[in-house]
Amino acid sequence: MEMPAAEATILNQREALITDLRSLLPADRIVIDQPSLRAYDRDALTAYRQLPLLVVLPDTVAEVSQILALCNRRNIKVVARGAGTSLSGGALPLEDGVLLSLGRFNKVLDIDYDNRCVTAQSGVTNLSISDAVADQNFYYAPDPSSQIACTIGGNVAENSGGVHCLKYGMTTNNILGLEMVLMDGTVIRLGGQHLDSEGYDLLGLLTGSEGLLGVITEVTVRILPRPEVARAVLLGFDNNEDAGQVVGNIIANGIIPAGLEMMDKFIIAASEDYCHAGYPLDVEALLIVELDGNPVEVDHLINQVVDIAKAGASTSVQVSNSEAERLRFWLGRKSAFPALGSLSPDYLCMDGTIPRSQLPDVLRRISALGVHHGLRVANVFHAGDGNLHPLIMYDSNIPGELEIAEAFGADILRLCVEVGGVLTGEHGIGVEKRDLMGVIFDQGDLNQQMRVKCAFDPEGRLNPGKVFPTLHRCAELGHMHVHNGELPFPELPRL
């Protein structure tokens, strides 16, 4: 993956920029020495590393605004960083870019139970929001597996999901307001504690904008009362088709489980070895179906799911009868990533979404692709919403294997698009899938997105090299062909 060439005019300004920054921030919040910069040289897409020009650690909105305005004046690129857990390289630093860490934006500002919302600085971790309201039996619903580490600002930037977003929605469905700073230093607040921020839904636009539109400094999220109970059903199948069919039948019966996860044989074996969750080993596929709510509802729905599973050729059915047992069902699923880590030096986690009905076919074709590329692949996925996470195993010490893994990944994503799906369900485009944007969008689609980017950041200084294969200049994008003004369709119906 090529990043835009570093601009000499920026590299040459480094000393002058440091001097300017020292008038804004104490020296210990400007990181410039190589060893310390190394801590920031990548996110969770570990195949890519780059030392940033320097790192700044602001702790007030005013500082963020001044830093951005300064960089804007000097035409210096900026990359915002939360916890650096992005799996798509969204927070990958640029050689000629300032890395702006939100690490010090770590305070929960307001907990409002009457209005059922929490306002937090953007660097607060996802889990600590739920923790802050746990004693009153509330929680913040989106729960990415990285929730101990990832920040709410990063969640907004990536529109992160989690295993429960089938029922409770992604980040975008669970936030009420935010504060952001534009590249020119302008501070803008959107929404608040009320529903549906008025005017254009910039809150919705910012969610999933991968740090390209503004630096988020504060977020207001909705919190929900915790369901009284959750129970899970663990279902085994002889083949992926049967599992896929049961997923479809559950939904078709009007049941929206809190979580509906699927694992293939490879993952089952790997995680069983790793953490001994007690999964059956004689199955090709496992489903975890979690129901939550009040005990009466959960029991009722569990029975329905069990009936659907039995009618649908499920070979083993286990229902959790205690919280410990429910957690055991999840243990293997939650250990899938470290389990693979113990089997393969490196892996790439893909993230395409497909229409649910395509599951069996897509799985078959993914294994065929694995044979073709000569690499192993394992599948865990959010089956309820068709969000796949094929894990491609490779060894970065073998020259050329990363490239093969990437080519394999690209083939999987092309396949997702071919069957009516998309490139990414929750991890974002970042640098990882940037060059595949043309598979799903034509130039006209991309141009309109880039024009929106221009409305926020006309010089393209915020997180360049991410999301768009080539970021066109705004003047060029704004150019319009003026037609002669005749209606070439004289037969156009007029009333």
Added chain:
Amino acid sequence: MSEIFKPNTTEQLIDVIQWANAHESALAVQGSGSKIGIGRPVDAEGILDLSGFSGISQYEPNELVLTAGAGTPLADIETLLTEHRQMLAFEPPDYSGVFHDHLSEKQSSSSQKKGTLGGVLSGNISGPRRFYAGAARDHFLGFRAVSGRGDPFKSGGRVVKNVTGFDLSKLMAGSWGTLAACWEVTVKVLPMPEKTRTLLLFGLSDEDASRCIGSAAATPNSISGASYLPASLFTRSPQSSASSVFANNPQSSVIALRVEGPEPSVEHRINALRELLTTSKNYARPNHVEVLNSTDSRVFWNEIGNLHFLSSDFQASNTQQQACWRLSVPPAVGWQVAHNITEKVFKSNPKVSWFSDQAGGLIWLSCPVNSPAGAPTKNSEHSIRSAMEPWGGHATLWQVTGGDNAADHRRNTQVFQPQPKALAALTQRVKRSFDPNGVLNPGRMYTGL
């Protein structure tokens, strides 16, 4: 008389918009025209009628998605979904029973009166289930459109979980046709609940009702409707036709809480709520409690969503101008906002009434368009907005009826909440990024946009 363009193909749609750019002509964009009365009036040379893009092109019940022409009547979509026991969970309302000033004979008698799918999405218009299941925007997965520049583009897709590129569906929802003309849209659909029950609690004060709704919403009973009709409303409001219980408790305030789902769960939750809410020491006991069944619940929640309880203020025969405001506020303070406006701004004028929805977070207000004598400005918009200020939120002038110059009143009012300067400038830049010459619905949302 403005010219009406009714394209049936994307090529024609592109041509019309490019023509408008070349001629510096503005186009008023509409689906069926059911929501013309919302927003500022558009001064345009042409009307761009999108009803030619009609028809459901793809519906897979098991995938919970539906793709249709933006001009497809909502009524058609709901009919098809109902056959499969599915629904648009954001519960698009039908205002045609309340505001009929602008509806032509043809519209008010046809399936068009509820509007089109594209129309309800472009206004991000949702019903009582919004706070539980999300707004129209939350169910809007993708679209194809022609921008104000005359360029075709698409965004999103046909799957629920998708972060591929900027989420332009969110921008389109609530842009009231000022950015692009959508011709095809994809929405998420959900299974219809098996059973519905509505718990009605009569006789609480406005403040107690707010506390009661707050404590209900803090329980894990998944309330999917929470509305409050104050006693003052019933001095003029028509009764609910859901149940005779309303007639038996005239002039009494009522809290309505809806619970949906599988039967055993619904019974369990309704009982839990009833027990909790009728024995709480945080507020007075309700003087009557009643539970509506599924059928009656459907009637009642339609009445809430469709603003039935304000309808007597907007009769076609009224010659006095009357305004309907939609106030989105933090839920716990909704009732205070309403009191501030009814008492402080309108000095308890009997022509002012309100009710709340969305667990208190949405106040629907009916009031005269002008401030009472002695107020600093004639137009009541400023007083309404400043009365809300302490709590934040936004006020939209949803509709003005009565008299011939209702549209003039909307033209002279900031129909949508005025934005702080920096946000207004950003909004303007976003608009220009789609529609640099301002050919689509100029002025519909803000003057000069």
